[in-house]
Amino acid sequence: MRTVDRATGVLLLLVSVYLVVSGLELEYTLEDAPGPGFLPFWAGVILGLSAIFLVAGTLVQPKKKMKEDNPLTGRGMAVIISVLGASVMAVLLTRILGLVLSMGLLAAMLVRILGSRSWLTVGGMALAIPVVFYLLFIKWLGVPFPKGFLGF
Amino acid sequence: MKRYRIWAVLLVVILMGAVVAGCGGSQPSAGEETAKEEGKEPAEGEPKSQYPERPIEFVVPFGAGGGSDILARSIAKVIQDHNLIDQPLMVVNKPGGSGSVGYSYLAEKKGDPYYIGTVSSSFYTAPLLGKSPVSYRDFTPVAGLAMDTYGLFVRSDSRFDSLQEILDEVKANPKSISVGGTSGTSDDAVLTFLLEEKAGVDFTYVPFESGGEVMTALLGGHVDISWANPGEALSQIEAGKARVLAVASKERLPSLPDVPTLIEEGVDVSLAQFRGVVMPKDVPEDAVKYMEEALRKMSETEDWKTGYIEKNMITARFLNSEEFGKAIVELSNMYEQVFAELSK
Amino acid sequence: MGTFENLLYGFSVALSVTNVLYCLLGVVLGTIIGALPGLGPSAGLAILLPLTFGSNPTTSIIMLAGIYYGAMYGGAITSILINTPGDSAAVMTTLDGYPMAQQGRAGPAMGMNVFASFIAGTIGILIFMYLAPPLAKVALSFGPPEYFALMVLGLTTLAGLTGESPLKGFISAVVGLIFAIVGVDLVTGLPRFSFGVMELYSGIDFIPVAMGVFGIAEILVTAEREVRIQMAKADLRFRKLLPSLADWMACRWPIIQGTITGFFIGMLPGAGATIASFISYGIAKSTSKEPQRFGRGAIEGIAAPEAANNSAAVGAFVPLLTLGVPGSASTAVLMGALMMFGLRPGPLLFERNPEFVWGLIASMYIGNAILVLVMLLFVPVFVRAVQVPRPILSSVVMVFILAGAYSLNNNMFDVWLTLLFGILGYFMKKLKYPGAPLILALVLGQLLENSLRQSLILSLGDPRIFFTRPISGTIMAIAIGATLYPVIKSVLKVLRSRTA
Numbered sequence: 001m002r003t004v005d006r007a008t009g010v011l012l013l014l015v016s017v018y019l020v021v022s023g024l025e026l027e028y029t030l031e032d033a034p035g036p037g038f039l040p041f042w043a044g045v046i047l048g049l050s051a052i053f054l055v056a057g058t059l060v061q062p063k064k065k066m067k068e069d070n071p072l073t074g075r076g077m078a079v080i081i082s083v084l085g086a087s088v089m090a091v092l093l094t095r096i097l098g099l100v101l102s103m104g105l106l107a108a109m110l111v112r113i114l115g116s117r118s119w120l121t122v123g124g125m126a127l128a129i130p131v132v133f134y135l136l137f138i139k140w141l142g143v144p145f146p147k148g149f150l151g152f
Numbered sequence: 153m154k155r156y157r158i159w160a161v162l163l164v165v166i167l168m169g170a171v172v173a174g175c176g177g178s179q180p181s182a183g184e185e186t187a188k189e190e191g192k193e194p195a196e197g198e199p200k201s202q203y204p205e206r207p208i209e210f211v212v213p214f215g216a217g218g219g220s221d222i223l224a225r226s227i228a229k230v231i232q233d234h235n236l237i238d239q240p241l242m243v244v245n246k247p248g249g250s251g252s253v254g255y256s257y258l259a260e261k262k263g264d265p266y267y268i269g270t271v272s273s274s275f276y277t278a279p280l281l282g283k284s285p286v287s288y289r290d291f292t293p294v295a296g297l298a299m300d301t302y303g304l305f306v307r308s309d310s311r312f313d314s315l316q317e318i319l320d321e322v323k324a325n326p327k328s329i330s331v332g333g334t335s336g337t338s339d340d341a342v343l344t345f346l347l348e349e350k351a352g353v354d355f356t357y358v359p360f361e362s363g364g365e366v367m368t369a370l371l372g373g374h375v376d377i378s379w380a381n382p383g384e385a386l387s388q389i390e391a392g393k394a395r396v397l398a399v400a401s402k403e404r405l406p407s408l409p410d411v412p413t414l415i416e417e418g419v420d421v422s423l424a425q426f427r428g429v430v431m432p433k434d435v436p437e438d439a440v441k442y443m444e445e446a447l448r449k450m451s452e453t454e455d456w457k458t459g460y461i462e463k464n465m466i467t468a469r470f471l472n473s474e475e476f477g478k479a480i481v482e483l484s485n486m487y488e489q490v491f492a493e494l495s496k
Numbered sequence: 497m498g499t500f501e502n503l504l505y506g507f508s509v510a511l512s513v514t515n516v517l518y519c520l521l522g523v524v525l526g527t528i529i530g531a532l533p534g535l536g537p538s539a540g541l542a543i544l545l546p547l548t549f550g551s552n553p554t555t556s557i558i559m560l561a562g563i564y565y566g567a568m569y570g571g572a573i574t575s576i577l578i579n580t581p582g583d584s585a586a587v588m589t590t591l592d593g594y595p596m597a598q599q600g601r602a603g604p605a606m607g608m609n610v611f612a613s614f615i616a617g618t619i620g621i622l623i624f625m626y627l628a629p630p631l632a633k634v635a636l637s638f639g640p641p642e643y644f645a646l647m648v649l650g651l652t653t654l655a656g657l658t659g660e661s662p663l664k665g666f667i668s669a670v671v672g673l674i675f676a677i678v679g680v681d682l683v684t685g686l687p688r689f690s691f692g693v694m695e696l697y698s699g700i701d702f703i704p705v706a707m708g709v710f711g712i713a714e715i716l717v718t719a720e721r722e723v724r725i726q727m728a729k730a731d732l733r734f735r736k737l738l739p740s741l742a743d744w745m746a747c748r749w750p751i752i753q754g755t756i757t758g759f760f761i762g763m764l765p766g767a768g769a770t771i772a773s774f775i776s777y778g779i780a781k782s783t784s785k786e787p788q789r790f791g792r793g794a795i796e797g798i799a800a801p802e803a804a805n806n807s808a809a810v811g812a813f814v815p816l817l818t819l820g821v822p823g824s825a826s827t828a829v830l831m832g833a834l835m836m837f838g839l840r841p842g843p844l845l846f847e848r849n850p851e852f853v854w855g856l857i858a859s860m861y862i863g864n865a866i867l868v869l870v871m872l873l874f875v876p877v878f879v880r881a882v883q884v885p886r887p888i889l890s891s892v893v894m895v896f897i898l899a900g901a902y903s904l905n906n907n908m909f910d911v912w913l914t915l916l917f918g919i920l921g922y923f924m925k926k927l928k929y930p931g932a933p934l935i936l937a938l939v940l941g942q943l944l945e946n947s948l949r950q951s952l953i954l955s956l957g958d959p960r961i962f963f964t965r966p967i968s969g970t971i972m973a974i975a976i977g978a979t980l981y982p983v984i985k986s987v988l989k990v991l992r993s994r995t996a
Contacts, residue, residue, distance in 0.1 A: 047671070099902060372636035
């Protein structure tokens, strides 16, 4: 946690510098009242101070108290990346397949990634989700989803 | 693992339903195929396809409940009630970026007559302010329907009885009078600016999120005066909660015959937003004609005249595609001038 | 005619077969729309509006109003079961609802949601019936300085949401405030921090943020763990699905508090049900004898915000029907619908269209009663949803979140935004940054900045405006008191222990 906290602290500090600078570029006051740059400036200042506190905290605390376990494990990252990768791919595919079909595809991929071993479940998801989506969102509620090459 | 099996059975049942639903749902897709061909020359021997063959998407570049939304939904309702178009008009809100998200979406549908959209003042102003990548040049004008102008309102117990009194007081004491409006680049800001310019005065302009918030601020006495579409404030006028001192139209409004125009009050300012309908660029000529005709018939129905025009206190003015195109260019040039002066 | 006679008349209108059926349809559709993540009452109302074409105005508005307050019941379902708020007003319900579900107490959580919603909704209608016109005057007395003071008060509830590390909770809030800055600046009308992306001009909507930071992050975190999620098995006997006597005792005051807070904040144009639920949760926690239980599955943490958002939904009808001013996105759609049906909401509506106004009021009693029955009937079904194998549940939730994100503005951009905030939410969870302060600051931030600047424009830059006006001065004093109270309390403790 220590290393990670330090890293986020530094990252937040960079963000705060950006905010302060761009806050000053926008007008700080406008006709006597706070301008568009007022809040970004102060948000930046406060964020910067908090980041410094965060980093300082990791330096001050004795080593024993701060466990050096990294909450971000390699295995965790692998799962996250595959879940997000599948989602991104499905969202990109909506242009071709339409939202209804690509969400069915996504559900099938996810259920596999998340550990279902039965192909029946996977296939079932691929079919059930589009059907439910079609009936619920398009037929019944009439939500204007992006259409695919099949016309829905 | 038993649970998985239950799920599987359930899914199979749903699948059965899918087959049935799929059979019923295959027709619109066939329609779409032919519709895509529409833009091109019909093939030899093939009967010329009749526009419209599938539902038309009516894009509102603003959220539900606003002026553009009410316009679109009123059009859709009157057209549906009177059966003026064989296919339904599906109103779809695409809000965001002061209308630019919706306008860009519509402009992308180049050549497709199954998309139409509403026009309001940000159609002209957003591209001028660099807030929208598309401008009126990316659209085909279909028809102009109505002019919506602005009134200058005060609370009923306000000490002001005329525009002149307001101008006198604020001249003697600059910034002493606050004007409620909706953000720095809206029509009411433009009007306030023009009024300040022409009358040589200085108001305190307070921006709010929506017209509704401006009205509450006015009624609550938090701002002294405000601009609003007469229709928005009608119920307040009728209930005696607010008074209108002047209107920004060129001539007096038929619904408010006693209220003078700004011009009559000695300030040469007028502004009205033209509400109408556009299609993407390069759509087939006959589709534009069809839609123009449908809208013309709609604008002549009693339901439209009483249900929309009168209720919203706007001025009906039907312009055909060509006339509306000219009006769009004129209005756009007008805003361009105003913003050029504003940024000085 | 007295109020009571009017109400009887209203019931004679509302109890026609058609009206009851439309009311039923409205509340059921509303519950579904509320429960679907992303699809909230305002988008739902706009989508379902065409269903009412062809019926008379009273019938239509009975259905549309049913959708609106039905959504308030429905929003909590997904908050409790899968940690994904169904709509914006249900964000606070995730904080204690989801922990309760994890402890196998999804049933009582859902039951308390239903009863708190019902009680608050019904009392809300009573308040509306008797006090609407005078309350409308109170709503009007809120100008920019008063809103600013109210937002400051809202921010004091932050202190109760910080979780393990106050510093990290605070950072989370500041980040939320930064996201609130993005978009077109109200005063100049020009974009800030939007990097030329049009979709960002109107600011970051907090629904994609809430769905990402709560919903997707939860999916990612559970995906990572090999073990099947540690959801305790729920006791499915019907008696166990309802809140116990102890639950009721704990929730008495939070429900009443939520009802009053909710109604009052809901009737202020520009504040609304979401902020009402935030503030009510904050009050419930800070007045609780055991505030440390909040966030770990305290049933009061469901009762207070759910009571608040339901009575806020009723309160929102005060400015709409008495002033003709919509107070929120949802009531703006309702107002548009009314105008389309030829009714003009405003001060004269009560005189000119009594059948409409009283029919609507009576239908709201009926609708709330229907909602209780329908929801209680389905509680066992909903609770079983938690028992669905995790891979299936997670995948289904994910696709519903993404589809809901699309339906928010009918735009793919919000889908990407939701995924992005899902990633942020995952890291926040991993690094122990609480999500609630971020959402709270995002919601309050825009109003806070706007009202601050509006006030100072009005006062020509003089900050005394916040203290010299009676209402804003009072709220400011309460806010300052609420901030200092814990400090004073600990100082007193020290002093007392010294003297003892």
